[in-house]
Each structure stands twice: as structure tokens, then as C-alpha cells.
Amino acid sequence: MAEVRTRYAPSPTGHLHIGGARTALFSYLWARKNGGSFIVRIEDTDVERNVEQAAEKQMDGLKWLGIDWDEGMEKGGPHAPYRSMERTDIYREYLEKLLKSGHAYPCYCTQEELERDREKQLAEGVAPKYVGRCRNLTPEQRAEREAEGRKPSIRFRVPQGRTIVIQDEVRGEVRFESDGIGDFIVARPDGRPTYNFAVVVDDALMEITHVVRGEEHLSNTPRQVLIYEALGFEAPVFAHASLILNPDGKKMSKRDESVIQFIDQYKELGYLPEAIVNFLALLGWAPEGDKAEEEIFSKEELVDLFSLNRVSKAPAVFDTGKLKWMNNHYIKQSSLERITALALPHLQKAGRVPKELTDEKREWVTRLVGLYQEQLDYVAQIVELSDMFFRTEVDYSDEAREVLAQEHVPEVAAAFISQIEQAEDLEPDTVKTLLKNVQKETGYKGKQLFMPVRAAVTGQTHGPDLRETISLLGADTVISRLQHYLTNRDAVISG
RNA sequence: GGCCCGUUGGUGAAGCGGUUAACACACCAGCCUUUCACGCUGGCAUGCAGGGGUUCGAAUCCCCUACGGGUCACCA
Numbered sequence: 001m002a003e004v005r006t007r008y009a010p011s012p013t014g015h016l017h018i019g020g021a022r023t024a025l026f027s028y029l030w031a032r033k034n035g036g037s038f039i040v041r042i043e044d045t046d047v048e049r050n051v052e053q054a055a056e057k058q059m060d061g062l063k064w065l066g067i068d069w070d071e072g073m074e075k076g077g078p079h080a081p082y083r084s085m086e087r088t089d090i091y092r093e094y095l096e097k098l099l100k101s102g103h104a105y106p107c108y109c110t111q112e113e114l115e116r117d118r119e120k121q122l123a124e125g126v127a128p129k130y131v132g133r134c135r136n137l138t139p140e141q142r143a144e145r146e147a148e149g150r151k152p153s154i155r156f157r158v159p160q161g162r163t164i165v166i167q168d169e170v171r172g173e174v175r176f177e178s179d180g181i182g183d184f185i186v187a188r189p190d191g192r193p194t195y196n197f198a199v200v201v202d203d204a205l206m207e208i209t210h211v212v213r214g215e216e217h218l219s220n221t222p223r224q225v226l227i228y229e230a231l232g233f234e235a236p237v238f239a240h241a242s243l244i245l246n247p248d249g250k251k252m253s254k255r256d257e258s259v260i261q262f263i264d265q266y267k268e269l270g271y272l273p274e275a276i277v278n279f280l281a282l283l284g285w286a287p288e289g290d291k292a293e294e295e296i297f298s299k300e301e302l303v304d305l306f307s308l309n310r311v312s313k314a315p316a317v318f319d320t321g322k323l324k325w326m327n328n329h330y331i332k333q334s335s336l337e338r339i340t341a342l343a344l345p346h347l348q349k350a351g352r353v354p355k356e357l358t359d360e361k362r363e364w365v366t367r368l369v370g371l372y373q374e375q376l377d378y379v380a381q382i383v384e385l386s387d388m389f390f391r392t393e394v395d396y397s398d399e400a401r402e403v404l405a406q407e408h409v410p411e412v413a414a415a416f417i418s419q420i421e422q423a424e425d426l427e428p429d430t431v432k433t434l435l436k437n438v439q440k441e442t443g444y445k446g447k448q449l450f451m452p453v454r455a456a457v458t459g460q461t462h463g464p465d466l467r468e469t470i471s472l473l474g475a476d477t478v479i480s481r482l483q484h485y486l487t488n489r490d491a492v493i494s495g
Numbered sequence: 496g497g498c499c500c501g502u503u504g505g506u507g508a509a510g511c512g513g514u515u516a517a518c519a520c521a522c523c524a525g526c527c528u529u530u531c532a533c534g535c536u537g538g539c540a541u542g543c544a545g546g547g548g549u550u551c552g553a554a555u556c557c558c559c560u561a562c563g564g565g566u567c568a569c570c571a
Contacts, residue, residue, distance in 0.1 A: 375533080
């Protein structure tokens with residue numbers, strides 16, 4: 001059996017989208033699973049829509065996700081170049097072949113004519129397709145139009161009465177009647193190929209064995225199969241994954257704000273690549289047997305388990321809650337050093353931490369991140385979660401006020417202040433001892449002791465470990481907050 | 496409109512002719528904890544869009560209907 005070769009062939013119109021990332025991942029996993037090759041190529045035949053640096057952005061996204069390729073952009077390989085617009089000579093050669101064999105013909109219709117045909121068909125309620133005006137032009141007629149200065153586009157001559165059968169690894173056999181397909185353009189007047197033609201030439205020449213892509217390409221597939229035939233190539237196996245839907249069950253549109261759509265945005269927010277890969281893999285795919293009961297898979301496990309025929313035919317809804325849960329899971333699994341390194345830029349950007357860090361401050365930040373690590377859905381959340389550490393005025397919650405209104409609280413606060421003043425340091429263990437002393441001194445313990453301290457110091461009735469929190473806040477801040485409560489108790493309580 | 500594709504709980508989903516219809520997220524309750532979170536335990540489906548078949552037996556096979564989606568570009 002021949003080597004499995006798959007590819008990801010985006011057009012350079014923007015950043016790597018979650019849909020594209022999933023397609024790339026599925027292709028990648030399938031190639032790796034079979035010990036084959038994964039190719040990344042850029043399909044930039046539509047010059048008008050190309051965006052500067054978009055190809056690089058696509059590749060950056062793939063690299064960040066850990067999806068590496070064996071051949072293609074940047075890497076080169078036996079089938080270079082891997083960018084359509086650098087392959088124009090190749091397309092020209094195959095275009096000649098189609099023209100010579102009669103599988104394609106020049107079409108001189110103007111945009112206006114085509115537009116008129118289309119409107120007429122729509123008005124009559126027929127399926128819009130090319131009327132065939134230029135299908136059987138005589139050489140003389142062609143010469144006539146050429147003389148008028150018309151530049152022809154090239155159309156593929158779709159055979160009539162054919163049934164085109166597609167082998168789809170996820171949908172099984174899918175049949176199309178060629179009569180429903182009009183002659184379509186394979187090359188523009190300036191000679192640039194259209195997508196349907198370029199992909200076929202590229203996939204065939206690059207010996208792609210499995211074309212994995214989104215469902216939106218399914219209807220295009222019969223056209224491509226026809227080109228494969230006309231050129232004498234063998235068609236690859238196709239695998240059309242269903243679309244990704246937003247949480248409302250609607251098709252995900254570019255301007256949909258309910259879902260973050262681009263990989264670099266996830267990176268920005270502090271999602272971990274392994275979480276995204278894990279999540280994307282499960283978006284429209286599930287492992288077989290017992291493994292279907294698990295959710296957490298490393299890239300290596302995915303390579304081992306992945307199979308195209310287990311890709312779902314039904315559209316996949318992007319479950320943002322699940323993604324958060326999964327990312328949180330991976331954050332908890334990660335080393336504190338890693339999460340701190342990711343969190344630092346966010347804290348600095350928010351002005352919470354200076355750009356230049358002393359070793360001492362670095363250590364402090366690490367402990368701060370450690371305090372919140374297990375509840376981070378994404379790393380950027382550290383800024384809002386740790387807000388309490390950086391404000392001068394404590395922001396009391398309603399629950400905190402209720403606690404602080406209790407009769408015995410001032411006594412506890414005062415006792416704690418004097419304990420801190422006498423203490424040599426404020427390490428977590430010391431804080432523990434100090435609170436114990438307050439307990440002995442005042443007789444209050446448990447919630448009677450801890451809640452008042454937490455409420456006065458943090459303004460909240462819940463939060464991460466109190467000892468560590470107090471230790472990180474430092475003696476000055478803790479004392480001043482307690483003092484503030486004691487001197488402004490009425491104002492604090494009434495809000 | 497033609498042609499394709501899909502439809503299991505609040506959500507993601509497993510299931511491929513015979514199961515008490517997995518598992519996970521979310522949610523609720525309990526335990527743990529100075530609080531929250533984590534973790535652990537337990538709970539959570541008027542039966543698989545609706546209707547017809549085929550079969551001893553269907554979520555699983557066939558047909559129809561409804562709903563959702565894709566595509567019919569000199570976009571990919």
C-alpha cells in the first residue's frame with residue numbers, strides 16, 4: 001500500500017480559524033497515524049483576496065498547536081513550489097492538455113451576459129448554470145471574438161448524463177448527476193487557475209492520497225473528480241468533515257461573538273495548545289470503544305486513536321463551556337513555572353507588575369499565580385482574579401459587610417494587628433501561628449475567626465488560601481486594611 | 496428552486512438489529528476544607544425529530560414528512 005499523504009491547503013485570507021485548525025489537525029493525525037506525510041501548501045489563486053502575511057499567520061497557528069509538516073511551505077520538498085501563484089507554469093501545461101483534448105474550451109461571455117443568464121434562470125425557477133453559449137463555437141466565431149479584443153476564460157466541458165461517484169471516508173459513497181453541473185471556469189482570462197482546477201493539479205502532482213476538508217467542499221468534489229478523469233489522474237479518497245456550529249446551533253459566521261474564532265486569540269488569552277488540540281480533535285470525532293468514555297487525550301494518543309471513518313457526519317457544536325473546562329484541566333496539570341511565564345505578560349500589561357523584575361518580585365509573582373492556578377480557565381484571567389492584591393481601597397462585597405458588622409470583629413482585627421506587629425516575618429506558617437494566637441487571645445475560632453479576617457483583608461467572603469494570601473499581601477497592606485476597617489467601621493458596614 | 500448532507504438529554508457525545516441508552520460538560524445534593532475552588536460520592540433522558548414500513552425484535556435497515564445545513568462564483 002502506498003504511503004498516506006495528506007495536506008492542509010488554506011487560502012491566505014487571514015488568521016488560522018478554528019475550523020481550519022480542525023481540518024489541519026484531522027489531516028495531520030491521519031498522516032501521522034499511518035506513518036505518512038503531511039503537507040502544507042498555500043492556495044492563493046485569488047490574488048484580490050490575498051492578505052499580506054496571512055500565510056505566515058496560518059503557519060504560526062499550526063506551529064503553536066504543535067502541528068508540524070513534512071513538506072511544504074518553508075520546508076520545501078520534492079514537489080515545490082508549495083504556493084499556487086508560483087506554480088502557474090504547471091497549471092498552464094495542464095490547461096493546454098484540457099484544451100487540446102477538448103475537455104475545456106475558451107468562453108468569451110462577459111460578466112454582464114452571465115449575470116443576465118443567471119437572473120433569467122432564477123426567475124424561471126431553474127437551477128442556475130452556464131447556458132453553454134460558447135460551448136460549441138467554431139474556430140471562425142472564436143477568431144471573431146478575439147478580434148473584438150475579448151480575452152476568454154477557460155471552461156471545463158462537463159459531460160452529460162454521467163453519474164459521478166465519490167468515495168468519502170466519512171459519508172460513504174456519495175453520488176452526483178453530472179447534468180446538474182454546468183460548465184465551470186477552470187482559468188481566468190489572465191490565465192490564473194481557479195481553485196477547483198488548481199487543487200486537483202496540486203493534489204495529483206503532490207500525490208495526495210486523502211483529501212480531508214470541510215463539508216462545504218462536498219458539492220465541489222464531483223467537479224474535481226471530472227478534472228482528475230480528464231487529466232488521467234487517479235482521484236484520492238475524500239473525507240468531508242461536517243461544519244462547526246456556534247453554541248446556538250447556527251452556522252459559525254465570521255462575526256459571531258459567542259465564540260472566539262481564531263487560534264491566535266486563544267493563544268493571546270492563555271489557552272494551552274494541548275487543550276485546543278484535544279478539544280478540536282473531539283469536535284466531530286470520537287475514539288472507538290472504551291476510549292470513547294475518556295475526554296483527555298495527548299497528541300500522541302490522538303495519533304494512535306484517530307481514524308477518518310469515525311469522524312461524525314453530523315455538524316459539531318462548539319461547546320465553549322467544555323473548552324474552558326478542558327483548558328482549566330491542562331492548566332492544573334501544568335507546572336507553576338510554565339503558567340507563571342504565561343501569566344507575567346498579562347500582569348505587566350495591566351500595570352500590576354513592573355516590566356523589570358527583581359528576583360524577589362519574580363518569586364512573589366510565582367506564588368501569586370500559584371494561588372490561582374487551579375481556578376484559571378485561561379491564563380489572562382489572572383488579572384481579574386488577583387485584582388484584590390493591587391487595589392489600595394478594599395472593595396467590600398455585601399457578604400463581607402455582613403460579616404464585618406458582627407460585634408466581635410473589631411476585637412479580632414485589633415488582636416491580629418498586634419500579632420503581626422510583633423511578628424518577625426509573615427510566611428504562611430507564621431500567619432498560621434499568629435491566627436492561632438489571636439484565637440487564644442480572643443477565644444474566637446473557626447468561621448468566627450477566619451471569616452472576619454478574610455472579609456477585612458480581602459473584602460470577600462471567599463477566595464484562595466488565606467494564609468498564603470496574607471503572606472503575599474505583606475504586613476503593611478494587611479495592617480492598613482485592618483486599620484481602615486477599625487477606623488471606618490460604620491462606613492464600611494453601610495457601604 | 497435543483498442537487499447533496501445531517502437530526503440521540505440543557506450541552507458535547509457513545510451506540511453500527513437484542514444494552515438498565517455509555518462517558519463528559521453544566522446543574523443539584525452530600526462529604527472534605529477556616530471560605531471559595533479542587534477532589535470524592537450520589538442525583539439528573541415522558542426512550543433516540545415525527546410518521547410509516549422490514550424484522551421475533553430498530554436509536555440502529557428502508558420510505559415519506561418536518562426542521563437544520565452545504566452548494567449551485569472568473570471564493571477558497
